[in-house]
Amino acid sequence: MGALSSDNLLLGDEGRQAGLARALYRTVCDLPIISPHGHTDPAWFALNEPFPDPAHLLVVPDHYVFRMLVSQGVRLDDLGIARMDGAPVEADPRAIWQRFAENWHLFRGTPTRLWLDYTFEKLFGLTEPLSAATATEAYEQIDACLKRDEFRPRALFERFNIEVISTTEGALDPLDHHRAIAESDWQGRVVTTYRPDAVIDPDHEGFSGALDAFGELTGCDTGRWQGYLDAHRVRRAFFRSHGATATDHGLQSARTANLSGADAQALFDRIRSGRAGEGDADLFRAQMLTEMAKMSAEDGMVMQIHPGSVRNHHGGVFETYGRDKGFDIPSAIDYVHALRPMLDAVGMEPGLSVIVFTLDETSYARELAPLAGVYPSLKLGPAWWFHDSPEGMRRFREMTTETAGFYNTVGFNDDTRAFPSIPARHDIARRVDCAFLARLVCDHRLREDEAFELARELTVDLPRKAYKFDEPR
Amino acid sequence: MGALSSDNLLLGDEGRQAGLARALYRTVCDLPIISPHGHTDPAWFALNEPFPDPAHLLVVPDHYVFRMLVSQGVRLDDLGIARMDGAPVEADPRAIWQRFAENWHLFRGTPTRLWLDYTFEKLFGLTEPLSAATATEAYEQIDACLKRDEFRPRALFERFNIEVISTTEGALDPLDHHRAIAESDWQGRVVTTYRPDAVIDPDHEGFSGALDAFGELTGCDTGRWQGYLDAHRVRRAFFRSHGATATDHGLQSARTANLSGADAQALFDRIRSGRAGEGDADLFRAQMLTEMAKMSAEDGMVMQIHPGSVRNHHGGVFETYGRDKGFDIPSAIDYVHALRPMLDAVGMEPGLSVIVFTLDETSYARELAPLAGVYPSLKLGPAWWFHDSPEGMRRFREMTTETAGFYNTVGFNDDTRAFPSIPARHDIARRVDCAFLARLVCDHRLREDEAFELARELTVDLPRKAYKFDEPR
Amino acid sequence: MGALSSDNLLLGDEGRQAGLARALYRTVCDLPIISPHGHTDPAWFALNEPFPDPAHLLVVPDHYVFRMLVSQGVRLDDLGIARMDGAPVEADPRAIWQRFAENWHLFRGTPTRLWLDYTFEKLFGLTEPLSAATATEAYEQIDACLKRDEFRPRALFERFNIEVISTTEGALDPLDHHRAIAESDWQGRVVTTYRPDAVIDPDHEGFSGALDAFGELTGCDTGRWQGYLDAHRVRRAFFRSHGATATDHGLQSARTANLSGADAQALFDRIRSGRAGEGDADLFRAQMLTEMAKMSAEDGMVMQIHPGSVRNHHGGVFETYGRDKGFDIPSAIDYVHALRPMLDAVGMEPGLSVIVFTLDETSYARELAPLAGVYPSLKLGPAWWFHDSPEGMRRFREMTTETAGFYNTVGFNDDTRAFPSIPARHDIARRVDCAFLARLVCDHRLREDEAFELARELTVDLPRKAYKFDEPR
CATH class of the missing domain: 3.20.20.140 (Metal-dependent hydrolases)
Incomplete structure (x- = not known):
């Protein structure tokens, strides 16, 4: 278990x-x-090359993830989704990650929840469910992983x-x-x-x-x-x-x-x-x-x-x-x-x-x-x-x-x-x-x-x- | 149970x-x-004000109920459904109820059956399954309930x-x-x-x-x-x-x-x-x-x-x-x-x-x-x-x-x-x-x-x- | 069992x-x-009159059966399906049966599999799953049955x-x-x-x-x-x-x-x-x-x-x-x-x-x-x-x-x-x-x-x- x-x-x-x-x-x-x-x-x-930070790896590029946040009123700008006109959007990955973590309950019953919990645990070694309270700790742990060589694309390809x-x-x-x-x-x-x-x-x-x-x-x-x-x-x-x-x-x-x-x-x-x-x-x-x-x-x-x-x-x-x-x-x-x-x-x-x-x-x-x-x-x-x-x-x-x-x-x-x-x-x-x-x-x-x-x-x-x-x- | x-x-x-x-x-x-x-x-x-008799409370106004009887050949007139031209239809609530009870088996497997059995038991205290044989007894018991003050709309609203x-x-x-x-x-x-x-x-x-x-x-x-x-x-x-x-x-x-x-x-x-x-x-x-x-x-x-x-x-x-x-x-x-x-x-x-x-x-x-x-x-x-x-x-x-x-x-x-x-x-x-x-x-x-x-x-x-x-x- | x-x-x-x-x-x-x-x-x-051989009884006339074989590349000609122009098609029932048996795994999970296994066992007394290896034995056993009077249509009608x-x-x-x-x-x-x-x-x-x-x-x-x-x-x-x-x-x-x-x-x-x-x-x-x-x-x-x-x-x-x-x-x-x-x-x-x-x-x-x-x-x-x-x-x-x-x-x-x-x-x-x-x-x-x-x-x-x-x- x-x-x-x-x-x-x-x-x-x-x-x-x-x-x-x-x-x-x-x-x-x-x-x-x-x-x-x-x-x-x-x-x-x-x-x-190394993957980016947790927010720009797991949240910003994944419309499976951010569409659910949007459906409950979170703004695309606040999730760091780039605008065509180049106007500024949220750039702080920790802020994006915090918004995501606060809304983690929205994913109950969805496959996104299963995929990410599996990834959090098996790949990044998290042991606590994601929440507003655990967001920072999770971010730091994932971010530290991503900076290591064994989390570069080719290494993950082989590990997977x-x-x-x-x-x-x-x-x-x-x-x-x-x-x-x-x-x-x-x-x-x-x-x-x-x-x-x-x-x-x-x-x-x-x-x-x-x-x-x-x-x-x-x-x-x-x-x-x-x-x-x-x-x-x-x-x-x-x-x-x-x-x-x-x-x-x-x-x-x-x-x-x-x-x-x-x-x-x-x-x-x-x-x-x-x-x-x-x-x-x-x-x-x-x-x-x-x-x-x-x-x-x-x-x-x-x-x-x-x-x-x-x-x-x-x-x-x-x-x-x-x-x-x-x-x-x-x-x-x-x-x-x-x-x-x-x-x-x-x-x-x-x-x-x-x-x-x-x-x-x-x-x-x-x-x-x-x-x-x-x-x-x-x-x-x-x-x-x-x-x-x-x-x-x-x-x-x-x-x-x-x-x-x-x-x-x-x-x-x-x-x-x-x-x-x-x-x-x-x-x-x-x-x-x-x-x-x-x-x-x-x-x-x-x-x-x-x-x-x-x-x-x-x-x-x-x-x-x-x-x-x-x-x- | x-x-x-x-x-x-x-x-x-x-x-x-x-x-x-x-x-x-x-x-x-x-x-x-x-x-x-x-x-x-x-x-x-x-x-x-008090609700009407059992037939006019539970059968006549509920098209979930009477449509199933119609599907098996019971005539709308015989269920007391009023005609636009005012021509007479079945007016005796006991006769309507009896027709309904005789056909109770038609509702097997339907939600109507679950809703009404629950209502019969929890609200009106019936203890026998509805059937041609139990129809009269059920009618009398429900009818007696409906005449009591605690079955008036506001009392039921609170009880519910x-x-x-x-x-x-x-x-x-x-x-x-x-x-x-x-x-x-x-x-x-x-x-x-x-x-x-x-x-x-x-x-x-x-x-x-x-x-x-x-x-x-x-x-x-x-x-x-x-x-x-x-x-x-x-x-x-x-x-x-x-x-x-x-x-x-x-x-x-x-x-x-x-x-x-x-x-x-x-x-x-x-x-x-x-x-x-x-x-x-x-x-x-x-x-x-x-x-x-x-x-x-x-x-x-x-x-x-x-x-x-x-x-x-x-x-x-x-x-x-x-x-x-x-x-x-x-x-x-x-x-x-x-x-x-x-x-x-x-x-x-x-x-x-x-x-x-x-x-x-x-x-x-x-x-x-x-x-x-x-x-x-x-x-x-x-x-x-x-x-x-x-x-x-x-x-x-x-x-x-x-x-x-x-x-x-x-x-x-x-x-x-x-x-x-x-x-x-x-x-x-x-x-x-x-x-x-x-x-x-x-x-x-x-x-x-x-x-x-x-x-x-x-x-x-x-x-x-x-x-x-x-x-x- | x-x-x-x-x-x-x-x-x-x-x-x-x-x-x-x-x-x-x-x-x-x-x-x-x-x-x-x-x-x-x-x-x-x-x-x-007696039914024909196993292939012409169970395979050739049943498009539930042969459509699955066709879907995996078997040709209709090779299954003995008659052509409108009268050109020759596979006529050897044993060859048809063998092709069918070799592809029996295709029917896993389908009702055809259940119907035929039931028929093989209960009607014809087969005891081994159909496969390339058992095809000939199965053919012979079914064919022998079909030649007996108790497998003629009226007898089966009554037996069924x-x-x-x-x-x-x-x-x-x-x-x-x-x-x-x-x-x-x-x-x-x-x-x-x-x-x-x-x-x-x-x-x-x-x-x-x-x-x-x-x-x-x-x-x-x-x-x-x-x-x-x-x-x-x-x-x-x-x-x-x-x-x-x-x-x-x-x-x-x-x-x-x-x-x-x-x-x-x-x-x-x-x-x-x-x-x-x-x-x-x-x-x-x-x-x-x-x-x-x-x-x-x-x-x-x-x-x-x-x-x-x-x-x-x-x-x-x-x-x-x-x-x-x-x-x-x-x-x-x-x-x-x-x-x-x-x-x-x-x-x-x-x-x-x-x-x-x-x-x-x-x-x-x-x-x-x-x-x-x-x-x-x-x-x-x-x-x-x-x-x-x-x-x-x-x-x-x-x-x-x-x-x-x-x-x-x-x-x-x-x-x-x-x-x-x-x-x-x-x-x-x-x-x-x-x-x-x-x-x-x-x-x-x-x-x-x-x-x-x-x-x-x-x-x-x-x-x-x-x-x-x-x-x-």
């Missing part, structure tokens, strides 16, 4: 089911971490037992940090992911300029449809040469289209020349998902689709503080009609692998499990974003397993930029899976030997295979 | 979790009832340990009963709530006449947009002077709009002059939600939004028997786009507090918890209407807590006109919350001391604060 | 709740099977203790097999169901020809609206004379309409004469649901509505292999607006009984339970298709019971063409219901005596009554 968290967290103490859950967990808790989708900064591992971690970079990124890591004598495996949203979404700020740069970077004529597609091919190959095994697409809807070559070219011409009509931008994004799928069928890159978030819900917050400030809100989303053109085109191709995520849990049992349960190209991404929580991950298994089984899922994604919390996130996912497997066994729906096999597969084998980390490099 | 209900109802008998649930429940079961949203009749407390109860009145209501209560020597706190649907919804029957009356009552020129808004301000102040701390808005959708002043005025003019075009009524309702929010940000009244019911689903029943006959059916509803204009306008205002309810449980985890988990003005109303049941309240906690926490919720609303069942409803809500908290503790997701603190907060502190009952009057 | 399945499957081993679940189950496990909705072939019972089974036939079917069964000396009760989709859906291939045949068969003038409706009346009576008590309607949406006689006639004329405009086919289907409901109110046939599946999602698979190949995917569906015209017209008719199914679980608590909880004509079909699984059936009870109770539900439907698995399917449904009832009792929401009564009612009484199998023939 730890000071802040229990060995039996999410597994239970009493009865056969809890006992089995603990036994399953013991076989996977020390397996390496596969982190195939996330947003850590490759500069950390390239430069290996990370086998491989994927970062995410835009299509124009030079990937310098990834090159530096590869050329260094450090052995950690940090790979990139091709995320071309900025050169695919005509509504993205600076789209036209991005396409020009895309052409210069690749030597392709991005003023024409075929040249534009070729530019993607060139950059995909460049990303692969920096370890990428996957692409990522975070558009608002899952809509796909499969236009004829002539129609696609005409659409591109309208958009590129500024003559796009209503609906053209949406149709272009839809067409590009299918184009990306076709390229994946050719070059073998795993395609990830993450739709469904209404970004920057409050205009004023967006104008003042910019993107990613906790104001991205899910909405209802259709997959069955939206994915049909793409699946119709290439869904039965043996070389294609598409991993679909959702923020709308109603699609698990109704659409995604039935689709993944028949299309060989389709796999289910794990419970995502607001749903990578104990109840969310439990619902994912309960609502997908009966139709899609376990083998059309791909293990856990931490999807985070909060590097210190990565072990906690994987640990909790493993616990939830083990508890679910133990329930199936105690319901006599699965044999014990199968549950032990599955616990390991869900933890390491399925993500290695789904993201092709087990293929020769 | 009671005759009809168990002390361990919804808490369980075996194991650590049930033991902790019972321990939590024991600390909150005797706390006073805060009933911030409901439909009791203020005349009961002003006049303090109600700290405060809110009723709901239309914008034109003179609030005479509330004045009478305030001027009486009785100390019970009965407050009103401002529900202006009839002067906000152009599709409401008699809307135009209502606006004329609204003008006369307030001395404002409701023929013009600014005068119409002023009339709301006048009535809101009048309601506040009768104890109101909140407004309530029960429109079909959650759509909001934020038109320019000129557009809003032009819209009002079209509607007021009978020249409204298609979509104008809907747009006006949307605009008025934002206007009400702006007034709330000024005058501090808590705004409640209750959307999502398709009213009077069967035309024939509506024509014959009128509104509120059990034929209001929920439908899918969007919040993320619908609330955006209002939240964009005033969602970050420190003075605003909006409590949102839903009949579409899919919005809990997908839209409402993410919205309430970031907007300081937004709180989640409890599981509502068809969902204020054990499974419904459990789903509410499971699907909102991880993203919105507990502190963006506001405690329980009984939302009922069935006064005798109010203690049962609050009791069951407390049991469900204690069982949920106990589960979190036994999962090691929450410490025991936190669970005890939360049990009390969910029961009394959060509703007092959310509805501003703890502020100086 | 069996070799492949446990006596305590889905009931649990420990504690009072599991003990009660087992006690409830013991009172219903041997009750006869009522199978009011399914797709077994009446020729089996008319001709009583089937009281009555409904098949489903199109409106033009001559029902020869049903007549042969009735005229035989065999006592098994096999009834038909009237499924007129092909003469109701203008988008159905061969619709026009089907209407011509419909006229010839009935002697009605199906060139005119009244004659077309009369043809339905004639065929409904013919189906009733072959035991039918119900009709079945499997359109994509639940939309209904209630046009005036003149408008309906004009719509029919447009469709019949090939002058249908956009939306006419959809409106015609909607109108026909209401017409079918009106006929049911007259002739007493129970009406079943099964909407919500997007059929043949992949065009290439449909072209190559035809319908029913596992590519039918549910989508979101509205009932509250869609059913309103029909319910408005005849929803309060005492003679009407409509059973509604859904593939969109979000409609359970939001729309279907509230509708069934008030309309006397409406009942809830059980968890259907992808959802007739342990988790799916549990969610059905949790999300419908509190609003609609138990008595607005109709027992279990196996809805299968996989005859050998019928006992397994009913067994699992009984276990899930008993476990749910035990939970209610242990929560003190239901008395034990009520749970025992309900266990029996859910198993035999409600389906007999809902499908009118208990009425004099």
Whole structure:
């Protein structure tokens, strides 16, 4: 029993089911971490500089954390969130940390609480619950840790037992940090992911300029449809040469289209020349998902689709503080009609692998499990974003397993930029899976030997295979 | 162990979790009832006359009850439901009661069964399950109770340990009963709530006449947009002077709009002059939600939004028997786009507090918890209407807590006109919350001391604060 | 404890709740099977010929089974699925069986696994889990069984203790097999169901020809609206004379309409004469649901509505292999607006009984339970298709019971063409219901005596009554 968290967290103490859950967990808790989708900064591992102070490591950059404080009336300025206009905001990390600690009770019942308590205890050795009273002591202890060499990025990477971690970079990124890591004598495996949203979404700020740069970077004529597609091919190959095994697409809807070559070219011409009509931008994004799928069928890159978030819900917050400030809100989303053109085109191709995520849990049992349960190209991404929580991950298994089984899922994604919390996130996912497997066994729906096999597969084998980390490099 | 209900109802008998649930429940079961949203009749407390016979107290006015009998073929006439045309219906309360008792098995597994068994036993002292055989005896015993002074409204109010109860009145209501209560020597706190649907919804029957009356009552020129808004301000102040701390808005959708002043005025003019075009009524309702929010940000009244019911689903029943006959059916509803204009306008205002309810449980985890988990003005109303049941309240906690926490919720609303069942409803809500908290503790997701603190907060502190009952009057 | 399945499957081993679940189950496990909705072939019972080999009995015809194999890259050809062009596919049943057995682990956590393990053990006496290693032995043992007389259809029907089974036939079917069964000396009760989709859906291939045949068969003038409706009346009576008590309607949406006689006639004329405009086919289907409901109110046939599946999602698979190949995917569906015209017209008719199914679980608590909880004509079909699984059936009870109770539900439907698995399917449904009832009792929401009564009612009484199998023939 730890000071802040229990060995039996999410597994239970009493009865056969809890006992089995603990036994399953013991076989996977020390397996390496596969982190195939996330947003850590490759500069950390390239430069290996110390992390900043506790507030600027754990509070300021994490919108999971500060959105809850905001919901109870704490101002973004007072949490040190930088303003677009450069006006001053709270700069004292101790003051930010104190506000956070005073409001720690707000996180009761949330995964953030579990991740941070785990991190406080296991990584930084705290022994008292965070509160207004313990805030200063906690700050000092964490801050002292962060100044030590064994808390630098590479040391933590090794201590966390990370086998491989994927970062995410835009299509124009030079990937310098990834090159530096590869050329260094450090052995950690940090790979990139091709995320071309900025050169695919005509509504993205600076789209036209991005396409020009895309052409210069690749030597392709991005003023024409075929040249534009070729530019993607060139950059995909460049990303692969920096370890990428996957692409990522975070558009608002899952809509796909499969236009004829002539129609696609005409659409591109309208958009590129500024003559796009209503609906053209949406149709272009839809067409590009299918184009990306076709390229994946050719070059073998795993395609990830993450739709469904209404970004920057409050205009004023967006104008003042910019993107990613906790104001991205899910909405209802259709997959069955939206994915049909793409699946119709290439869904039965043996070389294609598409991993679909959702923020709308109603699609698990109704659409995604039935689709993944028949299309060989389709796999289910794990419970995502607001749903990578104990109840969310439990619902994912309960609502997908009966139709899609376990083998059309791909293990856990931490999807985070909060590097210190990565072990906690994987640990909790493993616990939830083990508890679910133990329930199936105690319901006599699965044999014990199968549950032990599955616990390991869900933890390491399925993500290695789904993201092709087990293929020769 | 009671005759009809168990002390361990919804808490369980075996194991650590049930033991902790019972321990939590024991600390909150005797706390006073805060009933911030409901439909009791203020005349009961002003006049303090005896309640009618058992059938006309417990069956005829409660569409939760009679809709189930109708679903199995019992005719509304035979249950004494009055017809609009005045044609005779069953008038014998004993016959109505007998029909109800014969069909008591239909309620197995429903919250109505739990509320009424609790009421039968704890309030009226019944010791036998209701059935055709026990119907007469039960009727006589309840009827005898109702004739005694200690079953009059004020006595029950005190016996129920109600700290405060809110009723709901239309914008034109003179609030005479509330004045009478305030001027009486009785100390019970009965407050009103401002529900202006009839002067906000152009599709409401008699809307135009209502606006004329609204003008006369307030001395404002409701023929013009600014005068119409002023009339709301006048009535809101009048309601506040009768104890109101909140407004309530029960429109079909959650759509909001934020038109320019000129557009809003032009819209009002079209509607007021009978020249409204298609979509104008809907747009006006949307605009008025934002206007009400702006007034709330000024005058501090808590705004409640209750959307999502398709009213009077069967035309024939509506024509014959009128509104509120059990034929209001929920439908899918969007919040993320619908609330955006209002939240964009005033969602970050420190003075605003909006409590949102839903009949579409899919919005809990997908839209409402993410919205309430970031907007300081937004709180989640409890599981509502068809969902204020054990499974419904459990789903509410499971699907909102991880993203919105507990502190963006506001405690329980009984939302009922069935006064005798109010203690049962609050009791069951407390049991469900204690069982949920106990589960979190036994999962090691929450410490025991936190669970005890939360049990009390969910029961009394959060509703007092959310509805501003703890502020100086 | 069996070799492949446990006596305590889905009931649990420990504690009072599991003990009660087992006690409830013991009172219903041997009750006869009522199978009011399914797709077994009446020729089996008319001709009583042996079933084919294991692969062509259990794998090739069951898209629940082969869709999972396809999802992991097994080709339909290699599973012996016939091609529309007659090109050769795998013909060796042993090769098909081997592929199936090698992939048996894919079914972990699915209901298919439970049904087949139950069938393997209880029907065919297998004692080892299926795997690549045991595939041949299992094949031989099952194949040997199938060649014995006691494994012929009629013998199995009796061994399975089937009281009555409904098949489903199109409106033009001559029902020869049903007549042969009735005229035989065999006592098994096999009834038909009237499924007129092909003469109701203008988008159905061969619709026009089907209407011509419909006229010839009935002697009605199906060139005119009244004659077309009369043809339905004639065929409904013919189906009733072959035991039918119900009709079945499997359109994509639940939309209904209630046009005036003149408008309906004009719509029919447009469709019949090939002058249908956009939306006419959809409106015609909607109108026909209401017409079918009106006929049911007259002739007493129970009406079943099964909407919500997007059929043949992949065009290439449909072209190559035809319908029913596992590519039918549910989508979101509205009932509250869609059913309103029909319910408005005849929803309060005492003679009407409509059973509604859904593939969109979000409609359970939001729309279907509230509708069934008030309309006397409406009942809830059980968890259907992808959802007739342990988790799916549990969610059905949790999300419908509190609003609609138990008595607005109709027992279990196996809805299968996989005859050998019928006992397994009913067994699992009984276990899930008993476990749910035990939970209610242990929560003190239901008395034990009520749970025992309900266990029996859910198993035999409600389906007999809902499908009118208990009425004099």
